[in-house]
Amino acid sequence: MDARTKFYQFVERQGLRHTGQREKILTIVLATEKHVSAQELYDLVQKKHKEIGYATVSRTLKLLADSGVCRIVDFGDGVHRYEHQYGHGHHDHLICTKCGMVAEIYSEELEEIQSKLVKKHGFVQTRHKLDIFGLCSKCKT
Amino acid sequence: MDARTKFYQFVERQGLRHTGQREKILTIVLATEKHVSAQELYDLVQKKHKEIGYATVSRTLKLLADSGVCRIVDFGDGVHRYEHQYGHGHHDHLICTKCGMVAEIYSEELEEIQSKLVKKHGFVQTRHKLDIFGLCSKCKT
DNA sequence: GTCAGATTTGATAATGGATATCATTATCAA
DNA sequence: TTGATAATGATATCCATTATCAAATCTGAC
Known part of the structure; x- marks a missing residue:
């Protein structure tokens, strides 16, 4: 199953909604082949979508992790990083x-x-x- | 080499000092057979030594980690936990x-x-x- | 033992990432 | 289209860790 499908199936199952912000953030996450912190992703998102706030990026990352599209990478420096699981499996x-x-x-x-x-x-x-x-x-x- | 020796050798090598607080905190850490956060250890220390402050406990834990007496355990929930390495090796x-x-x-x-x-x-x-x-x-x- | 100089301490403020709040806006089933 | 409800964005709050700084303590030299 592709990442988008997986995410929206999860969203639907939870009674959540399909929004423009989530779509845009997901697109950028999937296009990013490395782990990113909420702040780093926010900066990336800002380049294309000035109207999307930090809180939404942070919340969407959590949602992506909950849905299994991303996983949390934590090197113990107090920053949560996320990486999507598509194109490269568990590692x-x-x-x-x-x-x-x-x-x-x-x-x-x-x-x-x-x-x-x-x-x-x-x-x-x-x-x-x-x-x-x-x-x-x-x-x- | 025992933990105390290891710690004080490290302290000396770094040009640091042997203080009552470090001694007391080290004793409690070594007597604790599980991983503790700075806050948890502070609570333990408070029971015996009301005069020792949180900052000192936190700093000493960092020092213990640097010296190799303790290692940091981080389960990704934003809290640093520490465990000493004596009596049970790497795991x-x-x-x-x-x-x-x-x-x-x-x-x-x-x-x-x-x-x-x-x-x-x-x-x-x-x-x-x-x-x-x-x-x-x-x-x- | 005493002294000087450097480190440590303890109380508290600052920091920084994550999360909560809340009024406004957007979504979506009916 | 609409009403119910979730989502958003700006910002406040939270909370663990780290920094600050005056006072206390340690250590080597005398």
């Missing part, structure tokens, strides 16, 4: 603590081991988040 | 999103795969953080 992050570069990583093996661990503890997994911090190849010397 | 977290229960998990296999992934990307790893969210055995029904 974890490798973050350079010097230059801030972020690489996406994925390993089937890793996912499997995690699943096993979770089952062993009697949990039902809904989501997980692995962030590895270090120095990238450029910064490590 | 990840399994968090129940319903009741808030937190289980510590560890897998050698998982750690190894992570190391391999990091190397493949040319990174040098300093730390990592894996949080798995889901429902615990009591809440999943």
